[in-house]
Amino acid sequence: AQSVTQPDIHITVSEGASLELRCNYSYGATPYLFWYVQSPGQGLQLLLKYFSGDTLVQGIKGFEAEFKRSQSSFNLRKPSVHWSDAAEYFCAVGARAAGNKLTFGGGTRVLVKP
Amino acid sequence: NAGVTQTPKFRVLKTGQSMTLLCAQDMNHEYMYWYRQDPGMGLRLIHYSVGEGTTAKGEVPDGYNVSRLKKQNFLLGLESAAPSQTSVYFCASRGGTPYYGYTFGSGTRLTVV
Numbered sequence: 001a002q003s004v005t006q007p008d009i010h011i012t013v014s015e016g017a018s019l020e021l022r023c024n025y026s027y028g029a030t031p032y033l034f035w036y037v038q039s040p041g042q043g044l045q046l047l048l049k050y051f052s053g054d055t056l057v058q059g060i061k062g063f064e065a066e067f068k069r070s071q072s073s074f075n076l077r078k079p080s081v082h083w084s085d086a087a088e089y090f091c092a093v094g095a096r097a098a099g100n101k102l103t104f105g106g107g108t109r110v111l112v113k114p
Numbered sequence: 115n116a117g118v119t120q121t122p123k124f125r126v127l128k129t130g131q132s133m134t135l136l137c138a139q140d141m142n143h144e145y146m147y148w149y150r151q152d153p154g155m156g157l158r159l160i161h162y163s164v165g166e167g168t169t170a171k172g173e174v175p176d177g178y179n180v181s182r183l184k185k186q187n188f189l190l191g192l193e194s195a196a197p198s199q200t201s202v203y204f205c206a207s208r209g210g211t212p213y214y215g216y217t218f219g220s221g222t223r224l225t226v227v
Contacts, residue, residue: 107158
């Protein structure tokens with residue numbers, strides 16, 4: 001069975017500083033990997049995804065993530081955080097099988113200090 | 115361009131009452147999913163459907179039933195609500211390829227007292 005771990009429950013970062021959110025997954029083969037962002041009271045918005053090929057993927061809002069097979073990781077990064085990036089971020093792994101069910105990590109809440 | 119619409123947005127139930135949450139998508143998506151979101155636990159899959167007339171159990175199906183009589187609608191039912199079902203419920207859908215990820219609704223906040 002697939003699983004996702006986001007080790008950091010909360011992260012506080014200063015506006016303009018860099019941000020890295022960690023994601024580790026467990027899956028028997030090459031997975032689909034996603035990062036979603038959830039603003040307060042909202043649904044989830046897709047930031048970026050990895051399916052195959054280039055292991056560094058670019059997403060919306062200036063985010064990028066790197067797939068490292070050897071470390072079973074898919075960490076999310078942003079070079080310079082804006083106050084509007086305050087939100088909860090979810091990493092998800094999808095199985096390459098019927099139904100393609102996504103399994104989500106517990107989420108990391110990002111607070112941005114002015 | 116509505117995407118995925120969930121109704122209602124908020125609901126308070128008494129223990130033992132029943133209710134149905136409606137999810138409607140206008141993207142002609144085959145796959146639909148119901149998740150619940152609880153603090154620190156991320157989203158957990160309740161039930162899903164791979165097409166009209168089909169349903170399957172997810173990770174936490176107990177206490178819930180679903181139906182997909184029409185392709186665009188996916189209903190989640192609680193026959194006898196319990197306080198443990200207090201949660202935020204999200205519906206999601208996707209097309210034939212997983213490449214584009216899921217499209218999520220804005221959620222239903224359910225409180226069972």
